[in-house]
Amino acid sequence: MNLQSELQSIAHVPEDLLEDEKAVAEIRREGLRLSFQTDKTYDQINQLLHQISYVRSIVLEKQSDTGVPSVGEFTPELVKEQHKLDAPVIPLREATPRAQEETKRGASSQQSNFISVHIAKLDELMDLVGELVIAEAMVTQNPDLQGLGLELEQFQKASRHLRKITTEMQDMVMSIRMIPLSGTFQRMHRIVRDMGKKLGKDVRLQLVGEDTEVDKNIIDHIADPIMHMVRNAIDHGLESGDERIRRGKPAYGTLTLEASQAGGEVLIRIRDDGRGLDKEKLLQRARQNDLLVKNESEMTDKEIYSLIFLPGFSTKDQITEFSGRGVGMDVVTKNIESVGGVVTVDSAMYEGTAITIRIPLTLAIIDGMNVRVGESRYTLPTTAIKESFRPAAGDIITDPDGGEMIMVRGQCYSIVRLHRRFGVQTDVIGLTQGILIMVEQNDRQICIFADELIGQQQVVVKALPPYVHNLASIEGVSGCTLLGDGSISLILDVQGLLNGK
Structure with missing residues (x-):
């Protein structure tokens, strides 16, 4: 839900939620304090805020007579002391005791709409649904029924109904296991920030399609490969600020994480606007390490770019904290292929590189x-x-x-x-x-x-x-x-x- 479309003049403490490393600890200790302007009533604001997911409790106060603004407070536990903010706020109607009681009941019913289920139970449920699909096929495709299609009209009707129910049940169980990629994508903010500071590079991270959903087991397998490719893009792909300015680029580099669904697959693309891959340098390093298995003149651009996925391949001459440690892109491809996915790479010299991961929605x-x-x-x-x-x-x-x-x-x-x-x-x-x-x-x-x-x-x-x-x-x-x-x-x-x- 986008609060900016519903409220005006929003201010929050801590002010820097992404760059300030102490923000998370402060939010856990004191909560996230918001002030805002609005022409909505107390009940409308209270109902709006209770629609937000992953919030344990909310304290909503109207503007006091002393000028302390209204504060919507998201806290791990009830906060005893309210903090003052400077943003002007339109006063809300004061809630009556009856309205406050209804608010409490609404909050408790909202929380009761969600339950936590261990992933092992979902795995068992998926296995049972799988056995049900097999059992349904054994019944409807039984060899004893061959040649009796016209004589078993009612059976055929019942089997079609059974197939419809099993398909819907299977789709429902699979949807329960689906979780968005937003959690995996959001973790990249800290990696990009930390690497940018250590390498002296100004990097902007863009997230596209982070609401795309994938099976829980698949997300567990691709989180580390995505992190490795993000680190690789910042270290190898993006140039320093001075070098970018000499080439007519902005001083900051842009790294884009993009996810989309195509049929029964999910596409994840890690794209940077850096220096791109140098084909001659890749071929030279492959010759030095005796990694070429095909005549160079017969290799396409994609085959040359794919050399970076070979075991033992690295373009770094010196070992650093981020590269040259013997952990190459071949580990990434093995993890992706273990869940039935494939990795491809495209690049343009001095324009950037895009690595695409194609993975199935589910493995079951x-x-x-x-x-x-x-x-x-x-x-x-x-x-x-x-x-x-x-x-x-x-x-x-x-x-x-x-x-x-x-x-x-x-x-x-x-x-x-x-x-x-x-x-x-x-x-x-x-x-x-x-x-x-x-x-x-x-x-x-x-x-x-x-x-x-x-x-x-x-x-x-x-x-x-x-x-x-x-x-x-x-x-x-x-x-x-x-x-x-x-x-x-x-x-x-x-x-x-x-x-x-």
Whole structure:
């Protein structure tokens, strides 16, 4: 809620809420004191202030005859002594004892509208809803019902109603777990301020879309990566004030944290208006550390910029408090990829750098496309699928090393045969006999070859058992799920398939 649109001439103590390091302690000890001008009645102001979230108690006083202004006070506990402010205030109507009693009742009812629930209970509830989704699929897709669709009209009607209820319940549970990114974004103010002082840089932080909501578990995984990228942008990206002025820029640098929702994903962008990434310097450092795995002339700008995410890569020659400590951007990418996200970077020399994080809204239940390979089942996230098609023999290309590619609208794409990748027996060997699914992640595409498409459904993501990871590292598989007929389907990790193609 924006108080500035409802009140006039607002003044507060402490005065500097963002820059003053003692402000938090003072607010905890004495509360936040506000004075304001208004033409609203006492009851209207009291109702307005009680709509504010995360406030334990409020003391509202009208202007006294001695000229002490009206003070709306937000305190951890009732404050015994009121502090004087100089802002002129229009007097409020004095509340009668009856009105004060109604105010107390309203405040208590407002507080009772919220309860605190441990995240472990929400995790258990999500697991139960996931089991409910699986059970609903087992009932409605039971193999015993095949061929009886016309004879079971009432059953089909009831199953559609059950599916509607389970979907609504799933959406409700997921919405309960969603929390805004504002808490994570607001913590960056102190980091930006402290680093700016230590490095002698004037940095302004802009927050955009901080109300965007993400699953609680995902926020826990991305808080540290965001902090690391903010520190990296201030240390590496932004120039000193003198250097910025020489290049015709403002003396202060601007760092923007932006969040937005796109379909089933959340985009988080960390953007600065600094010096940008020097491609020649990146290539030179990669050559020195023997990190290049591709011919330099064949690398695109994005591939060159992505070198900063390689383990052991750093452009700093000396170790400082913020850089050169061996903790590089590769740790950031690992944390993001652990929750199914990807990181990309764009830059323009002397104009700035933008790092974009794409993460799923939730990890528990996803929309998936089930495919069959022999007797095995695999699930692909629908967000990664661009198209599926049956290839023509004339579009298939084989290189001298035996690698297979497909020509689609003038572009060549590598082909990954799932039966070869995972050692599955199948009778569908010819590419023209099966189906190709083109998938995309991080602006890279491949075509996956399978026997046939089974269909799309919501699937509950289950982690692979620990002993599977102990036996072998399975790149290209992110988890598993139970299908309606009780069979297990492996959920494919598109990024892993791209890395190991």
